[in-house]
Amino acid sequence: xxxxxxxxxxxxxxxxICDKHGNDPGELINILHEAQHLQGYLPEEMQRIIARKLDxxxxxxxxxxxxxxxxxxxxxGKHPISVCMGTACYVRGSEKLLDExxxxxxxxxxxxxxxxxxxxxxxxxxxxxxxxxxxxxxxxVYGRLQAADIKxxxxxxx
Amino acid sequence: xxxxKVSLKIDRHEITVPEGTTVLEAAxxxxxxxxxxxxxxxxxxxxxxxxxxxxICVVEIEGRRNLAPACATKCxxxxxxxxxxxxxxxxxxxxxxxxxxxxxxxxxxxxxxxDCELQRLALRFNIREMPFNGGELSLRKREVTASIVxxxxxxxxxRRCESVCNDVQTVGALGAIRRGFxxxxxxxxxxxxxxxxxxxxxxxxxxxxxGALTERDHTNRLLxxxxxxxxxxxxxxxxxxxxxxxEEFGMPAGSLVTGKMVYALRxxxxxxxxxxxxxxxxxxxxxxxxxxxxxxxxxxxDKSVRLPILTSCCxxxxxxxxxxxPDMLDIPSTARSPQQMFGSIAKTYWAEKMxxxxxxxxxxxxxxxxxxxxxxxxxxxxxxxxxxxxxxxxTRELARLIKRANIGFRLVPxxxxxxxxxxxxGAGVIFGTSGGVMxxxxxxxxxxxxxxxxxxxxxxxVRGTEGVRRASxxxxxxxxxxxxxxxxxxxxxxxxxxxxxxxxxxxxxxxACPGGCIGGGGQPMHHGNAEILQARTRALYAxxxxxxxxxxxxxxFIQQLYEEYxxxxxxxxxxxxxxxxxxxxSVN
Numbered sequence: 001x002x003x004x005x006x007x008x009x010x011x012x013x014x015x016x017i018c019d020k021h022g023n024d025p026g027e028l029i030n031i032l033h034e035a036q037h038l039q040g041y042l043p044e045e046m047q048r049i050i051a052r053k054l055d056x057x058x059x060x061x062x063x064x065x066x067x068x069x070x071x072x073x074x075x076x077g078k079h080p081i082s083v084c085m086g087t088a089c090y091v092r093g094s095e096k097l098l099d100e101x102x103x104x105x106x107x108x109x110x111x112x113x114x115x116x117x118x119x120x121x122x123x124x125x126x127x128x129x130x131x132x133x134x135x136x137x138x139x140x141v142y143g144r145l146q147a148a149d150i151k152x153x154x155x156x157x158x
Numbered sequence: 159x160x161x162x163k164v165s166l167k168i169d170r171h172e173i174t175v176p177e178g179t180t181v182l183e184a185a186x187x188x189x190x191x192x193x194x195x196x197x198x199x200x201x202x203x204x205x206x207x208x209x210x211x212x213x214i215c216v217v218e219i220e221g222r223r224n225l226a227p228a229c230a231t232k233c234x235x236x237x238x239x240x241x242x243x244x245x246x247x248x249x250x251x252x253x254x255x256x257x258x259x260x261x262x263x264x265x266x267x268x269x270x271x272x273d274c275e276l277q278r279l280a281l282r283f284n285i286r287e288m289p290f291n292g293g294e295l296s297l298r299k300r301e302v303t304a305s306i307v308x309x310x311x312x313x314x315x316x317r318r319c320e321s322v323c324n325d326v327q328t329v330g331a332l333g334a335i336r337r338g339f340x341x342x343x344x345x346x347x348x349x350x351x352x353x354x355x356x357x358x359x360x361x362x363x364x365x366x367x368x369g370a371l372t373e374r375d376h377t378n379r380l381l382x383x384x385x386x387x388x389x390x391x392x393x394x395x396x397x398x399x400x401x402x403x404x405e406e407f408g409m410p411a412g413s414l415v416t417g418k419m420v421y422a423l424r425x426x427x428x429x430x431x432x433x434x435x436x437x438x439x440x441x442x443x444x445x446x447x448x449x450x451x452x453x454x455x456x457x458x459x460d461k462s463v464r465l466p467i468l469t470s471c472c473x474x475x476x477x478x479x480x481x482x483x484p485d486m487l488d489i490p491s492t493a494r495s496p497q498q499m500f501g502s503i504a505k506t507y508w509a510e511k512m513x514x515x516x517x518x519x520x521x522x523x524x525x526x527x528x529x530x531x532x533x534x535x536x537x538x539x540x541x542x543x544x545x546x547x548x549x550x551x552x553t554r555e556l557a558r559l560i561k562r563a564n565i566g567f568r569l570v571p572x573x574x575x576x577x578x579x580x581x582x583x584g585a586g587v588i589f590g591t592s593g594g595v596m597x598x599x600x601x602x603x604x605x606x607x608x609x610x611x612x613x614x615x616x617x618x619x620v621r622g623t624e625g626v627r628r629a630s631x632x633x634x635x636x637x638x639x640x641x642x643x644x645x646x647x648x649x650x651x652x653x654x655x656x657x658x659x660x661x662x663x664x665x666x667x668x669x670a671c672p673g674g675c676i677g678g679g680g681q682p683m684h685h686g687n688a689e690i691l692q693a694r695t696r697a698l699y700a701x702x703x704x705x706x707x708x709x710x711x712x713x714x715f716i717q718q719l720y721e722e723y724x725x726x727x728x729x730x731x732x733x734x735x736x737x738x739x740x741x742x743x744s745v746n
Contacts (some may be wrong), residue, residue, distance in 0.1 A: 044347055057330025062346040066336045 006045045013038055014046050018053035025054045028064055032071055040076040077112045077119035079157050084134040086125035093147075094133035098122065100147040101135075104154055118154070166237035175233055182215055182228040185241060192217065192241050193250065193279055195257075196316035197229040198365055201688040202623045203672035204645055205365065207321040212314070213253045214279065217241045225249055251283040259290035261368075262311050269307075270369035273683050276314060277368075293339055303351050304535045305358035305374055305528040310342050313370040319343060319362035326672070327646040329478065331356035343370075355481045355745050359474035359646065359670040360528030360679015365686075373528050373680060376549045377559050383520045383548075384427040390512075391520040392430040393423055394500045394579070397438065398526035398590030398675035399553045401697035405682040405690070406557030407567040412693025414701055417572020422560045423524075424573060433575045434523065435582030437500035438589040438598065440719070441471060442710035444736050445493040446602045447727035449665055453607075456664075457636070464489050466641070466656065466663040469595050471495045473533035474670035476740065478646050483653050484742035492737040496589065497523050497530055498539050500579065501546030502735045507723045508579060516544055523550040526590070526678035529670070538738055552680025578715040584615075584702030585710040591695045592644035592674035593620040593627065596667040600631055600640070601709045608634045615708045621699075623673070623692070626652065628663070641666040644674055 006014075017034045021027035031050055036042050042065055051058035065071040083089075083098045098120075102108060105118050112119040128134050131143025142153065162177040168185050175184045185192050196212040198205065210230035217228045220238035225246060228239075240246065258280065265271050301308040315334070320343060323332040331345050331354040345354035363371045383391050404413035423431045449467055456463040468490040470476060476495075479486060494502065501521045509519050523530060530550040533539070539546045551559075560567050575581070585601050588594030597617045604612050619629035620640065625648040631638040641663040643649045649668045655661060671677045676694035677684070684690045702708060710716065724732045 047346070057324050057328075057333065057346070059330050059333030059335075059344075059346040060324065063333045063335050 006043065006049075010038055011045070011049055014049045015053060018050060023053050023055070025056050028054065028056070028061065029068075032061075032065060036071060040080075041072050041074055043073065043075075072110070074110060074112055074119070075116070078117050079137050080119045080121065082121045082123045082136040084124070084126055084132070084136070085122045086129070086132075088129035089125075089133040092132040094135075096147050097133055097135060097145055097150065100150045104150055117157075164233050164235045164237075166233050166235070166239065168239045169241055177233075179233050180229060181217060181219075181226070181231045181233055181237075181239055184233050185228065185239070190241055192228045193282060194229060195275060195279060195314070195367060196318065198318050198686040200672065200684070200686055200691075202692070203677070203688065204326050204625060204647065205322060205361070205672055207316065207318040207365070209317050212257070212316060214250055216246060216249050216253075218243050218246050247283070251285060254279050254283050255285060255289055257314050258285065258288055260293070261314070263288070268312070268369040269372045269375065270312075270366075274369060275367035275685065299342065299344065299348075299350075301350050301352075302374060303356075303358070304532040305360065305530075306351065306356075306363055307372050307374055308351060309370055309372070310344070311370075312368045313343055314368055315341060315343070316367055317343075318365040318367065319371060322361045322365050325647070327357070327359060327361055327478075327670070328650045329355055329357055329359070329482075329646060332362060353745075357474040357477035357481065357646065357670065358529040358532045358679075359478075361671060362679075363528060364671075364677070364679045364681070364683070373552050373554065374531055375555060376531075376551050377555050377562070379549060380522060380551060380559065383522075389518055389520050390429045390514050391427070391522060392432060392504060392579075393428045393522045393524060394432045394434045394437065394497070394504075394547075395419060395423070395524045396434045396497070396526055396530075396590065396675060397587050397594075397698060398678060398681065398694065399524050399556070400701070401590065401676055401694040402526065402553055402681045403557060404567075406554065407560075409568065410693070411687075411690040412697045414697045415567075416701065417574070418567060418570050419556075420575055421570045421573035422565050422567055425565050425570070426559060426563055428522075430576045430579075431573075432500070432504070432579035433582050433586075434496050434500055434525075435586030435589070436579050436713070436715065437496035437503070438471075438586035438595075439583055439710035439713045439716050440499050440503070440736065441493055441496045441589075441595075442585060442598050442602050443716060443720070443727045444499075444732060445469065445471075445491045446599050446606065446710070448491050448493060449599065449603055450607060451728065453638075453664060466661055466666045467491055469599075469665075469667045470738075471589065471595055472529070472669050472671075472675075473497075473527070474529035475646065475649060475668045477529065477532070477743070478649065478670065479653070480740055480743040481745065482650070483657070484744045486653065486657065487740040487742065489656070490740065492739065494539075494736055494738045495530075495533065496586075497525065497533060497547055497550070498738070499736050501534075501539065503719065504579060505541070505544075505546055506735060507719060516541070520548050521546065523547050524553065524556050525550045526553050526675045526681045527671075528552060528679040530680075553678075554680060554682060557682070578718065581713060581715040582705075583710055583713050584705035584708035586713075587702045587705065588698055590675040590698050592669050593622065593642050593667065594674065594698065595669075596620045596640055596642055596665070598710060599665070599667075600638075602711045603638075604631070604633060605709065606711065610634075612709070620667075625672075638665070639663050643667070644669045645672045646670050 047061045051061045135142045163174050165174045171188045192215050195214040198207045210227045215228040216225035218240040400416040404415040420431050470490045504521050534547040585598035627642040643652050673691040677691045
């Protein structure tokens with residue numbers, strides 16, 4: 001049995017998304033995309049509902065979820081941190097920033113802090129190369145960031 | 159309408175084939191055996207996997223710049239194909255070398271050694287060194303279940319197991335997850351097979367070209383028991399084993415080796431050699447009586463009777479409905495499988511008769527099946543922790559043991575099963591093939607229901623290879639409608655119809671493996687050759703035809719068992735020893 005039970009209304013919303021796409025297995029990726037939008041991730045229970053609605057094995061759903069890096073089964077933190085590893089940011093030291101975030105938060109890429117406050121991910125280019133190295137926290141873009149600034153930024157975020 | 163034909167040239171041969179034929183199929187017609195690895199197409203069953211992903215079968219086609227996969231390239235008019243130019247042979251060799259770059263180099267100790275399709279290709283392509291040392295990844299799991307051993311380091315991602323598990327069996331336990339070097343084949347959410355919907359049908363093992371999926375091996379355990387003077391070790395052999403065991407010793411498919419098998423089992427040191435066919439006859443007595451009971455209550459207007467009644471001999475099928483149809487657990491017959499009936503009778507009736515204490519009696523079964531290993535392990539088939547059947551070996555494991563014990567199988571004489579648990583009728587023998595349980599049941603049900611002697615015991619209408627078959631049998635004016643399904647995907651279709659109230663049958667036989675037990679997951683590897691399965695089926699019908707008794711209720715030792723011990727079929731004692739109940743194992 002799945003460990004976490006989905007809230008009833010979430011389960012209904014997942015079913016509604018499947019219905020909207022005609023419960024068509026060919027629409028799996030679109031359905032997962034929308035379902036992930038509900039809570040920011042795709043827990044096991046959600047994938048089981050989708051498999052049942054589309055009448056496909058849950059192993060197929062899980063296969064697609066794990067194939068595409070866009071999909072995630074880890075709940076994102078309240079403040080999702082994305083470090084740009086695009087070429088410009090990378091040559092201007094974004095890897096050092098990433099290491100500092102890892103050290104400060106005690107988590108690895110793709111993980112969330114136990115208190116649910118921060119999650120850490122990488123991305124490729126936000127189109128602000130002039131500000132390299134760039135980090136996004138939530139919707140906010142931090143440009144020309146130095147490793148030394150990180151501690152203060154994290155402390156300011158509630 | 160006449161089939162459209164196309165003519166082409168393959169190597170030096172002109173050939174005309176129906177439109178739609180692949181280059182691979184056309185080449186095979188003229189004896190050109192293009193090597194394959196991911197491809198499998200077991201004709202006459204729904205087992206196929208044609209992803210065209212491994213590129214071992216590439217050929218050169220005139221006018222095309224790139225090499226083409228023969229398995230996925232359709233023949234066209236005037237096509238000129240070369241299957242063994244230097245360019246082609248080098249390309250194939252490099253593909254194989256790349257696959258080997260990420261493959262453990264442990265053929266000497268691999269359970270699939272000498273029966274491995276990858277090993278065969280390495281030999282065929284004359285690979286003498288490993289030129290590529292690629293990255294290897296650690297996320298792959300090893301898992302030992304009661305039936306199946308999964309060693310994902312040896313997986314080459316042909317996806318045959320995935321096709322069989324999802325498309326053929328509709329179990330959905332195995333699928334490809336993640337990507338690139340992190341890819342592995344596993345149950346959803348990276349769970350272990352024991353936590354998944356896996357039925358242990360073993361069809362993934364039957365199609366795996368390498369040692370990634372193999373059976374749980376009990377040969378060493380058996381050798382220890384056989385050499386323990388305190389133990390009485392007895393064996394039962396399933397019907398389908400005798401029709402396939404010879405293949406492991408180079409005999410043609412369909413060779414019946416019943417007598418040699420019995421002789422070899424004695425040579426191995428078993429104290430008594432018995433036959434699961436005896437228990438198959440017993441199954442017919444119990445299941446047949448249950449069918450008659452339900453039918454007569456139904457005909458008397460009892461609305462509470464659940465029909466159809468489904469057979470319950472196949473342990474993978476039992477696992478399947480426990481997982482996938484937990485709302486229908488009251489439909490299958492409660493009769494245990496022949497393997498379990500045998501164990502139960504051996505450790506009560508026979509052990510008491512012989513004065514052997516239960517704990518000193520070891521009951522071993524030789525089965526064409528991997529789910530039988532799991533079935534032995536089920537708690538409801540144990541008394542005080544002691545299992546009715548201690549463990550089960552596959553046909554392949556028996557062959558390995560015979561070779562290890564220096565028994566020249568092809569040369570040994572025939573021997574006879576011991577009595578009383580070795581006596582059987584032709585009805586018991588055909589349990590090993592799709593339609594056989596139904597036919598065996600009909601032979602007895604007909605005579606008991608009508609009170610008339612059945613002149614022609616062969617029910618041709620239930621035989622065959624169609625995935626779902628139906629037939630009507632006239633029982634004194636009552637039209638008994640029966641259905642037969644093999645392959646769990648076909649079973650699912652029938653069960654869905656029943657769930658929707660569209661049932662047209664009174665009795666349905668279901669076997670999990672395509673072809674029935676003759677195509678079981680514990681049988682010698684068929685490597686995609688469907689003729690092997692057909693030959694095994696013919697062998698079982700031949701053994702049936704040669705038997706003096708062909709109806710289960712005429713088996714004198716079965717009659718004796720009821721007189722001396724059980725009373726009558728479905729008696730209280732029979733219920734306790736020969737029937738079971740089912741559990742809701744839904745994962746969802």
